[in-house]
Amino acid sequence: MDIPIMTDNSIRAFTYELLRKYGMTTVFGNPGSNELPFLKNFPSDFRYILGLHEGAVMGMADGYAMATGRPTMVNLHAAAGTGNAMGALTNAHCSQSPLVVTAGQQARNLIGVEAMLTNVNSTLLPLPLVKWSFEPAEAADVPRALSQAIQEATLPTPGPTYVSIPHNDWDEDVDANMAHLLRREVVVGAEPSRSQIQAWADLLAQAKSPVLVLGREVDAQNANADAVRLANKLGAPVWMAPSESRCPFPTNHPSFRGVLPISIREVCERLEKYDVILVVGAPVFRYHKDMPGNYLPQGARVLSLTGDTHQAARAPFGDALVSNVKRALACLVDALDLTGRTLPEPIEKPTLPADLPGAIHPENLFHLLNRLAPENVTYVKEATAPATKKAFWSQIQMTQPSSYFFPSAGGLGFGLPAAVGVQLALPDRRVVAIIGDGSANYGITALWSAAQCQVPVIFIILKNGTYGALREFASLLGAEDSPGLDVPGLDFCSIARGYGVDSGTADNAEAFGCLFTQALNQSARPFLIEVSTPFGK
Numbered sequence: 001m002d003i004p005i006m007t008d009n010s011i012r013a014f015t016y017e018l019l020r021k022y023g024m025t026t027v028f029g030n031p032g033s034n035e036l037p038f039l040k041n042f043p044s045d046f047r048y049i050l051g052l053h054e055g056a057v058m059g060m061a062d063g064y065a066m067a068t069g070r071p072t073m074v075n076l077h078a079a080a081g082t083g084n085a086m087g088a089l090t091n092a093h094c095s096q097s098p099l100v101v102t103a104g105q106q107a108r109n110l111i112g113v114e115a116m117l118t119n120v121n122s123t124l125l126p127l128p129l130v131k132w133s134f135e136p137a138e139a140a141d142v143p144r145a146l147s148q149a150i151q152e153a154t155l156p157t158p159g160p161t162y163v164s165i166p167h168n169d170w171d172e173d174v175d176a177n178m179a180h181l182l183r184r185e186v187v188v189g190a191e192p193s194r195s196q197i198q199a200w201a202d203l204l205a206q207a208k209s210p211v212l213v214l215g216r217e218v219d220a221q222n223a224n225a226d227a228v229r230l231a232n233k234l235g236a237p238v239w240m241a242p243s244e245s246r247c248p249f250p251t252n253h254p255s256f257r258g259v260l261p262i263s264i265r266e267v268c269e270r271l272e273k274y275d276v277i278l279v280v281g282a283p284v285f286r287y288h289k290d291m292p293g294n295y296l297p298q299g300a301r302v303l304s305l306t307g308d309t310h311q312a313a314r315a316p317f318g319d320a321l322v323s324n325v326k327r328a329l330a331c332l333v334d335a336l337d338l339t340g341r342t343l344p345e346p347i348e349k350p351t352l353p354a355d356l357p358g359a360i361h362p363e364n365l366f367h368l369l370n371r372l373a374p375e376n377v378t379y380v381k382e383a384t385a386p387a388t389k390k391a392f393w394s395q396i397q398m399t400q401p402s403s404y405f406f407p408s409a410g411g412l413g414f415g416l417p418a419a420v421g422v423q424l425a426l427p428d429r430r431v432v433a434i435i436g437d438g439s440a441n442y443g444i445t446a447l448w449s450a451a452q453c454q455v456p457v458i459f460i461i462l463k464n465g466t467y468g469a470l471r472e473f474a475s476l477l478g479a480e481d482s483p484g485l486d487v488p489g490l491d492f493c494s495i496a497r498g499y500g501v502d503s504g505t506a507d508n509a510e511a512f513g514c515l516f517t518q519a520l521n522q523s524a525r526p527f528l529i530e531v532s533t534p535f536g537k
């Protein structure tokens, strides 16, 4: 469907044309009066995904942007809508999601008197969670500003941008000069030099025990196969960097060691045996727990390949090469003069525990889930208790790119909405969301969007009755007596029903198997399974 730009000369019509150019025809939003003039005459080739709360809007858009790799349009209501979305924006910022966040501003003539719904100091509001924030100084600049917002969001290092747009701008005529915006292309040509690549290839080839630590950028750039080629050629073990938003490596590959721990001391312990540590597409390193120690084993050398200039600047140790990760990885494999290396032995799987009546241990649950899930499954995970995390990585196999999404800033409220966004982005795959009974509440309204959009996400809510992750931290910090750690009395099946989502409860493996199979057979509607797991696991 084309908007007749010749007959409708408005900034609004032009903006929709601009969004088409970038494939941004899915708009995630929650509207208010400031946004209605943008949404007026909403073109029929666009779809509007309504979220009932801006946290869910942002989470869905984040999932969609990560899974498509494309700039994604978000439309929020002024300051209040932006404020509600800020928690979710922490994850989008951290996972470098190219979100173009727009918010409706009061009419220009009413901003000065701070009329109701004025977004006061609008450009400061989303800082520091967006990489560029702007309010055009006049209506005529709106198209250029949006074009810049799209480019800024996608150019290295990608990340969310923000534009505040007064609502009386949309009906203004577009300046003829803006037509250039529809024709221009911005391409990044940065490639590592041959000598730089060769120097690193030589270091790796001479290393006695090299190791790879991989992160989000590998998966975001679909460089997973290049990472496998590198691991095979080097015969090196592979770790996933801590708290990453995506899984960069097939978890059933013999080299795969799991996810690095989250403290300085433990990371150093895990890397003890290695002399050259090549980190690709991840920060060096993203710690969480405060356990001081040496950053690195004695004599170990860190090489970090990343597209993220800030992370290269911020890293407290190691050499960094800032480049397109996919290109550099491919060049590095080709430059590596090595043959005949053998792969490490795969790590052993833990033995499965016996279930006590009334609950399924996460280890057993994920073992079963892994057996029943289809080949093309994509997981969105937001369950953080130590036993759950461990069980996930020991039992769940992921072999394809874009198989795993996680809120890497730790801002809860991502999982449920992001699962909807990922499923919208990847209709040919099946999304399974693994969500804690605490986390689920922060993004719960996305259940409604899932039902209305008829996406077949399978939501698995792990009901362990508590904020399991906080219990671990409580004992670490000597704060076991903290109030506010348990979440009893939640009935997710009733909540699901209220939002129009079918559901069932399981407290043993057999019941879970039946429900999961039923959910799989339901291909155009979401399904929620509330699973009882042991307290705190």
Ligand code: TZD
Pocket (backbone or CB within 6 Å): 087, 382, 383, 384, 385, 386, 388, 410, 411, 412, 413, 435, 436, 437, 438, 439, 440, 442, 464, 466, 467, 468, 469, 470, 536, 537
């Ligand atoms: N609020 C927000 C928006 N984000 C947070 N990360 C927290 C609070 C603090 N928090 C964590 O960091 S983990 C966690 C909380 C409350 C517990 C999550 O509980 P859960 O998962 O039931 O979802 P587990 O498996 O029981 O830990």
Ligand code: CA
Pocket (backbone or CB within 6 Å): 436, 437, 438, 462, 463, 464, 465, 466, 467, 468
């Ligand atoms: Ca829990």
